[in-house]
Amino acid sequence: MEELFTDILVIGSGLAGLLAALEAERAGLRVLMVGKFAIGMGTNTSLANGAFTASNSRFSKENHLQATLESGKGLNQIRLVKTLIEKGPEAIKRLRDYGAPILERGMGYIMDRPEGSSQLPGVLLIKPLIERLRNSSIKLLPGLVIFDLVVEEGEVRGAFGFLKDGKPYLIQSRAVLLSTGGAGAIYRRNDNQRSILGDGYALALRAGLPLFDLEFVQFYPFALGEPRLSSFLLYPPYPKEVRLFDEKGEDLLERFNLRGDLNRAIIVQRDRLSIALYSATQSGDVFFDLTQVPQEKWEHYPFNFLKKSKFPFRERPFLISPAVHFFMGGVEIDEKAATSLPGLFAAGEVVWGIHGANRLGGNALTECAVFGVIGGQSAAEYVHEREREQKSFNLFSEDFMKKWDRKVRTYLRKRRGTFDEPRYLLKDLKDLAWRYASPVREEESLKEGLDRLASIEKRIEKVYPATLKDLFKKRDLENVALLLKAILKGSLFRTESRGSFFRKDFPDQDDTNWLKNTCYRLEKGELEITHIEKSEIRNKFRTFEF
Numbered sequence: 001m002e003e004l005f006t007d008i009l010v011i012g013s014g015l016a017g018l019l020a021a022l023e024a025e026r027a028g029l030r031v032l033m034v035g036k037f038a039i040g041m042g043t044n045t046s047l048a049n050g051a052f053t054a055s056n057s058r059f060s061k062e063n064h065l066q067a068t069l070e071s072g073k074g075l076n077q078i079r080l081v082k083t084l085i086e087k088g089p090e091a092i093k094r095l096r097d098y099g100a101p102i103l104e105r106g107m108g109y110i111m112d113r114p115e116g117s118s119q120l121p122g123v124l125l126i127k128p129l130i131e132r133l134r135n136s137s138i139k140l141l142p143g144l145v146i147f148d149l150v151v152e153e154g155e156v157r158g159a160f161g162f163l164k165d166g167k168p169y170l171i172q173s174r175a176v177l178l179s180t181g182g183a184g185a186i187y188r189r190n191d192n193q194r195s196i197l198g199d200g201y202a203l204a205l206r207a208g209l210p211l212f213d214l215e216f217v218q219f220y221p222f223a224l225g226e227p228r229l230s231s232f233l234l235y236p237p238y239p240k241e242v243r244l245f246d247e248k249g250e251d252l253l254e255r256f257n258l259r260g261d262l263n264r265a266i267i268v269q270r271d272r273l274s275i276a277l278y279s280a281t282q283s284g285d286v287f288f289d290l291t292q293v294p295q296e297k298w299e300h301y302p303f304n305f306l307k308k309s310k311f312p313f314r315e316r317p318f319l320i321s322p323a324v325h326f327f328m329g330g331v332e333i334d335e336k337a338a339t340s341l342p343g344l345f346a347a348g349e350v351v352w353g354i355h356g357a358n359r360l361g362g363n364a365l366t367e368c369a370v371f372g373v374i375g376g377q378s379a380a381e382y383v384h385e386r387e388r389e390q391k392s393f394n395l396f397s398e399d400f401m402k403k404w405d406r407k408v409r410t411y412l413r414k415r416r417g418t419f420d421e422p423r424y425l426l427k428d429l430k431d432l433a434w435r436y437a438s439p440v441r442e443e444e445s446l447k448e449g450l451d452r453l454a455s456i457e458k459r460i461e462k463v464y465p466a467t468l469k470d471l472f473k474k475r476d477l478e479n480v481a482l483l484l485k486a487i488l489k490g491s492l493f494r495t496e497s498r499g500s501f502f503r504k505d506f507p508d509q510d511d512t513n514w515l516k517n518t519c520y521r522l523e524k525g526e527l528e529i530t531h532i533e534k535s536e537i538r539n540k541f542r543t544f545e546f
Contacts, residue, residue: 001168001408003396006032006139008379009159009173011146012200014043015365016348016372017179018129019091021138022098023376024177029383031137032171034144034161036195040130041123042142044181044192044349045368049235050111050121052102052369053267053362054088059107061085067107067268068363072356073499074515074534075213080353083335084363084370091369099128107267108362118304125365144169145472146199147411149176149207149344150395156207156343157395160404166468168408172395174386175343175379178203179372182327182349186480188427188434190324191223191233200350202479204331205522209341212352212517212532213329214483215490218359218500219274219439221266222288223323225281229311231323234288235302238262243289243317246280267361271500274322278439287317322439326364328355328500329518337375338382345379347371357499411471422463422473428456429480437487442504446492453488457481482527489529490518 007029010021017033018040024031035042053068055061064085069076092109096102101112101124111121133140146161150170158173180200184192201211222234242262244252256276258265265273280286290303290313297303298314306313330352337345348368355363386392436449460481465471496510497503516531 001170001401001405002163004032004169004171006030006171006173007175007383008032008376009034009171009176010179011035011159011176011203012043012179012181012348012350013039013142014045014179014181014348015048015126015129015368016375017043017177018045018126018133019094019098019369019372020177020179020345020347020376020379022129022132022136023373024380025136025138027377027380027384029380030139032139032141032173033133034141034146034159034171036145036199037142037193039133039140039142040126042193042195043126044122044184044196045365046122046126047120047191047193047232048122048125048365049233050125050365051108051362052088052092052110052366053108053360054092054366055085056089056104056108058104064088064107068354068360069356071268071358071360071499073358073509074511075216075356075498075517077353079335080333083374084354084367087370087374088366091366091373094373095125095369098132100125101128108366113301116299116304118301118308120305121301141169145475146203147475148407149203151207151341152393152395152400154342156341157393160407162411162468162471164472170395170401170404174383175345177337177375177379178331178339178344178346178350179348179368179375180350182330183480183483184324184326186430186433186483187324187437188430189223189225189231189321191220191231192324197476198479198483200346201330201483204339204346204350205482205520207341207344208522209331209339209344211330211486211520212332213357213490214327214486214520215494215518216328216355216357216499216501217324217437217487218270218326218328219278219322220325221270221273221277221322222320225286225319225321226311229309231321233323233325234320236263236266237302238266239293239297241290241292241294243292244286244320245289245317246286247284252277252280252286270361271358271502274500275439275502277320278322281321285319286321288320289317290314291316326359328352328357328359333371335374336378336381337371338378343382345375345382347375357501359500412465412468422470422477425456425459425463425477426473426480429453429477429484432456433480433484433487437484437491439500440502440504441491443492446488449488450485450492453481453485457485482522485527486520486529489527490520493529493531494518
């Protein structure tokens, strides 16, 4: 087993992780960054549309606060929202300092691009950060799959995982930052990278941390629905010539009262539009039509990106459907990005609290930037404080190594039994998520989904890895099943509709009974769910001064 020492371990390499690593290195510390696949480019940041919602000369902090809380429908953690809003412009400046080309625009900032460039804005954002990373002392270890956080004497002391070649790694770290993203890829229809399967949520649960509000999943309304093509998003801005209609030819923009206001609706009414469009797709096909878009607009983003495809987007309408985009729930942190487990920090989509019941468009990248910077700085402060207090530990004692050697052998032990191909089980889980944890949910289908999930879980238990590749796949299956059970159970208990969450059998928001957050814990292998009443006064925008 390979043994590594570092001051700060960063798990995940999207925007939040990159910024955290760079900030920790600026503090003079040893930093190790690990990722399941390629550093940076294998993350959702590289697929992002490059929009940051943050105050600027035309959009005040008060406006940002109001819009964020209105989207969150009373479930936001105001202390984190305030931090996001106060630190947003500063984080944008830090990104510019690192070389990211960012322009002020509308409700915040967008990525600048060379004339005629068809690159995704997320790629333009992440490239200068990766270049800065390569010129730093930060050690990179792509292809390392983290299986467990190492928790000893009530604090995080590192992590354990396997490299893709099968070599086990035990990493001793004075602090760990979790920036693994969300879990969009557990759904059959999603716009996430295929590796985004909820790893961070599962690591946190198994380390004893609670998670919150996992039932709140954001769907993006306009994703490509053509068979055999990936379900990538059709990003704004949408020109006035766009048409949206069903198989009977009815104009859905007229039906949804969105004609002329589609670009704003995609930011502030994304949940309503996704629910309406999902309902429409249950009755038949829905089409997006770009055939009337003028030639000159096809020379600019986002239409020049579509031109890369062999699909004839300019010549005929094409199928669309909502797709899973973002998870509002996750790990609890404070204003310094610290979790309740000493030594563990978190940033980005894996974190809960800022978005409440639905995320305001553009707040995702702002969150990653703000709390990535804060997380790196806070982790560095934590390490320096322990040095001042002369607190140290040595993981690699003889007894400790024997314990982890036994754990490695447990993971790699080969047993005989009924064998289900892991890739087919993952497909079954994704299909189950899409069918039973869709934008529109109800009691009967949620219970049916849980029953079917229980059956799949029994099949997962009988997957005895014959190869290391199977071992990685089984851990993915376990993580996905655990997270899906949380979503289904949490959805069953919440008997109302709020933000991105819609119960067909309880279509109204119920502030009297459900102005509360859902808390998920793993106790002796069983998922326990409780609810926490909101004690803060919500939507009192004038109580905050900036």
